[in-house]
Amino acid sequence: MGPKTIVILAALTLCAVIAAGIVSAFDSASSRDARIGSPVFPGLLDRVNDVATLSVASRRGTVTMARGEGGWRLLESDGFKVMSVKARGSVLDLAALRFFEQKxxxxxxxxxxxxxxxxxxxxxxxxxxLKDAAGAVLADLVIGLGKNNLPGTDTGGIFIRLPGDKRTWLAQGGLNFGEFPSEWLEREIFDISGDRIKRVEIIRPNGDTLVITKRSPMTLVYSLNAMPPGTKVKYDEEPGLIASNLEGFLIEDARRAGAVSFPPGQITRARFETFDGLSSVAEVAIVNRQGWVRFAFSGTGDAVSEAQALSAKTKDWVFRIAGFRTERLTKRRADMLESADSEKQ
Structure with a gap:
């Protein structure tokens, strides 16, 4: 084979490679999914106000928000109030979601x-x-891992899959759909500053009683009363932590009064009294290894109206609370004490 023939063959090969590349490029362009860049749920933005229910299901359970005249409420929590701004914002985030890249x-x-x-x-x-008031589905989506940033954009993304479709996608946009009640409920039910607390009395089911007091609102230190001779408080800050337990009181879940059975003979009562006449009684029970509490409020003088407002907000409900709040509402006196001869390590 002569040099001229080799040159001709090389040229033909190069042309074939270029042609194949052009065909491949056209094939790639023609196979590009037309949905890329378009909304995952076209038209949802125009129907945001038609959304009546929003549900988040996972292997751990389901939370369902329903919208009514009084705002959004969580059905699994017997209709306790949901953060309406978060619920509406989550619907808007879903409406803004766009297809970005096939996976x-x-x-x-x-x-x-x-x-x-x-x-x-x-x-x-x-x-x-998402469903409307008639039960028609407005959006249905499986969401997965989030991605902090997307190439060529100033936003993050999330991996998604439409039910019934094997294809997965990386979508442009951010979603924050919590799967637990605490991620949706209006969690702070009241805020009673620890500085106001004059006296705390905790009576456990067996009669064991703990009393913490403070002399005046200006006093910084709380005292544990009736300490046995030869003992001292194990942790100096603990009486203050117990007295301030009603500050920014956040709940984890809620049920209508009577929906959670408080076992007779297993209820701890914690009474908080303020210097200005407010009294709060918290009854605490451990149900299915979780702390539940119900409240009763009363007041004298200037605290009467406050007590009435707190009662109106809490009297029809029982609340599941975090472990540390349960522990402080049910504290045993013996657990706060140690020998006066003990030295801190």
Whole structure:
């Protein structure tokens, strides 16, 4: 084969490669999904005000928000109030979500994107469903792992999958759909400053009683009363922490009064009295290894109206609370004491 023939063959090969590249480019362009850059739920933005329910389902359970005249409420929490700004904002975020990039359509790869079905015991996904008042589905989506930033954009993204479609996507936009009641409820039910507290009395089911007092509103230190001879408070700050337990009181969940059974003979009562006449009685019970509390308020003088407002807000409800609040509302006196001869390590 002569040099001229070799040159001709090389030129033909180069042309073939270029042609193949052009064809490949056209094929790639023609196969590009038309949905890229478009809303995941076209028209949802125009129907935001039609959304009547928003549900978040995961392998751990479901939370369902329903919108009514009084705002959004959580059905699984017997209709306790939801943060309406968060609920509406979450719907708007979903309406703004856009297809960004195709990902795997292989179910065996879903786990990498946290997109396995919620009935999978190892699933980390959430299924979001929006419906109107007639029950018609406005949006239905499985959401998975988030991504902090997307190339060529100033926003983050999230991996998604439309139910019934094997194809997964990286979508442009941010979603924050919590799966627990505490992520949706109006959690702060009251805020009674520890500086106002004059006296705390905790009576456990067996009669064990703990009393903490402070001489005046200006006094910084609380005292544990009736300390046995030869003992001292183990942690100096603990009486103050107990007295301030009603500050910014956040709940984890709520139920209508009577929906949670407080076992007779297993109820701890904690009474808080303020210098200005407000009295609060918290009854605490451990139900299914979780702390639940119900409140009763009364007042004298200037605190009467405050007590009435607090009663109106809490009297029809029982609340699940965090472990540290339960522990402080049910504290045993013996657990606060140590020998006066003990030295801090």
């Amino acid at each position: 795997t359509s292989r179910p065996d790869k879903y786990y990498k994107l946290f997109l396995r079905d919620i009935d999978d015991p190892y699933s980390e996904s959430k299924r979001i469903t």
